[in-house]
Amino acid sequence: MLRHPFLIAIAVLALGFGVLVAATWPAALLFLPPRMGAIAETWQTAKDTLQIRVDRHYEENGGFVAGAYYVFRSAPVGSNNWRDIMTFRHDDPIPIPRDNFRFVNGRVASVFMGWMYAVTTDGGATWSVWDAGKDLPSWQCCNYGLIADVNINPDGTGTMTLSPIQGRRGEVPQLRTRDFGRHWSV
Secondary structure (H helix, E strand, C coil), X not given: CCCCXXXXXXXXXXXXXXXXXXXXXXXXXXXXCCEEEEEEEEEEEEECCEEEEEEEEEEECCCCCCCEEEEEEEEECCCCCCEEEEEEEECCCCCCCCCCEEECCCCCEEEEECCEEXXXXXXXXCCEEEEHHHHCXXXXXXXXXXXXXXXXXXXXXXXXXXCCCCCCXXXXXXXXXXXXXXXXXX
């Protein structure tokens, strides 16, 4: 003999809803956008008056092991006043690519990873970022090894050697620059 059938029905519904939420919340977290977590690795290099650092951050996605964020920064040598250059998200948490830093001299330097490239010509005060997703006509994301190498000369001319995936739209083997890599052309 139930005295309060309405309250019992509410309690059963609440319990059922609680079980449903508890069972599905880990899966629901997979649909949240990834976010940058703690630093997993740091590496830096310097020349003359400019230092460049990259921090590899774990990607947090509800406990699901995923990729990593690579945050590139620069500062004057001897300073702790780091300025962001660019952030690149990689699907795999690979080690920091230490060969992707170039110094032409103490004022001209560049970094690259995946399909992004950044250059400074004023010792790190400002940076210009080239992103194949925006700057390479008809490029189809995502080739994590797109930029294979970059060579910039003291006069501002240079080449970007790419590793195109065969049949991939918009990918070419090489680009050229006349302005230290602020702009690239086929």
